[in-house]
Amino acid sequence: MTSVAARWARALPPWAVDAGIALLVLAAVTMPFVVPRDPRLPEATWAAYGLTALTVLPLVWRRRAPVAVLVGIVAASALYELALDGPGQPLPYTGLVTVYTVADLCPPRKRLGVLLVLPVVVAVSVWLNTRSARELLFSLFVFGAAYAFGRLADTRRRANRVEAEQAAARERARIAREMHDVLSHAVSLMVVQAEAGPVAVRTAPERAEAAFDAISETGRDAMAQLRGMLGVLRETEDAPRAPQPGTAQLPGLLERVRAGGLDVVYEVTGTARRLSPALAATVYRVVQEALTNTVRHAAARVAVVRLAYGEGRLEVTVTDDGRGPGGPGGGGHGLAGVRERAAAHGGSAVCGPGPGGRGFRVAVTLPFGEAGS
Structure with missing residues (x-):
């Protein structure tokens, strides 16, 4: 009320x-x-x-x-x-x-x-x-208080305006990250699958059909996520929000990547815990961006996605056997977005060569917080 x-x-x-x-x-x-x-x-x-x-x-x-x-x-x-x-x-x-x-x-x-x-x-x-001196002191006090309250109201309004501008900037950056991740991932998979299609048509027609089905599925998934994001921009304050993808959607993401020709191994260690929606969405986007970089730059054959539930934190690791630092380590917007997502939850991200200097590795550590208990 x-x-x-x-x-x-x-x-x-x-x-x-x-x-x-x-x-x-x-x-x-x-x-x-x-x-x-x-x-x-x-x-x-x-x-x-x-x-x-x-x-x-x-x-x-x-x-x-x-x-x-x-x-x-x-x-x-x-x-x-x-x-x-x-x-x-x-x-x-x-x-x-x-x-x-x-x-x-x-x-x-x-x-x-x-x-x-x-x-x-x-x-x-x-x-x-x-x-009366008493009335003079009282009058000076009440008028001084009125002036002070007026200055306080002006200061509060200015602070609220700055806070609103900062919140708008953060929201613009968040939406830009989400759209980058969705479009970059979808377009990368579709390009890889489309390039493999003509070869498959000549050598293995059944694989060509699967490639085109994967292109269609990837496009539909990207359109659904983009519609969800754009719908948030049109919603009112009390309107329901569409859920973000989370850890439950990771198997579907990995299947779409496998359809593009990359063998993806998925491992979960430790005792799985309930994550907050924001943290689960971050895990999904980190894995999505790391695999996108692998598909686009690494020329890898195998990638390993590992979720390690530890004491008070979750470690997300994506390792491939591709070209190594010269591949996805270019430090573009995607990996910068991974670091920003980790920092937003009080975590950290390390991107660099894989074990033994081979391949590329993205390792993100995220504290559970209250929602992880």
Whole structure:
């Protein structure tokens, strides 16, 4: 309920919010005129109430011209003190709201001018009213607090804006990584299978049919994943999210790679644990990118994918018997994405020559976190 009310309040136009604030302040300044009063105090006249209500009206324009509104309120309040002897107010509501607005919305030069003039105006107002040191200190305190709250609101808004921009940048980078992994993997497999197709047509027609089936299956899988990603961009905050691929989808990924001619061995050691969706998706993408590099660059015959569940961490290793560092070790966007994915979970990634300097090896260590227990 609270989140719904907050979203509803944020959806209101600024003029509606300002009008609501003006009505609340009007209700507050009306109370001294309707509450029974001591007969010895000045009588509450309609003229006094009309001028009091007039000081509230400029609050509707407080965002457009905060300093001008503050000047108008100060002038109306001075006229009330000098020309009328009506009931006073327990707090200078209109002045406090306007000082808050100046501190929140005005540029530094205007804020500094108001901050320098405000103590003088407060001192003159107290001298015209009670000439009490106690009232002077209290007035300086409440106006100083209003100014401080205004600066705090401005600082919070700026911090939220920076945080939103950083979140948007992270999301753009995540989507770019996902699309790179999906497209790079699918296109690499399809190219390899398409190149093998003509040869298979001449020598083994049954293998050619399998190659074309693999091309079709790889394309359909890539289209399904891309539709899922693009659908996320169109979804609202409360819309359901399509699940990301995870460790359960690894056998299907390996089958598609095998259909392209690479012999893939899959090993799982240790006690398998339930992974969070984000961690499981990272494991899938790491394996996908490592195998994509092997298919594209390594000219390998065999690749070994190993998931080792250890104490508090999961080690994902993909090793091939291909060309070694001169192959997939070029450090392109794919392997950079592997390192970024590992770092996002507090893990690490090492890419380099395989055992004995032969082939290429991608080793990623990922801590389980709370979801791995």
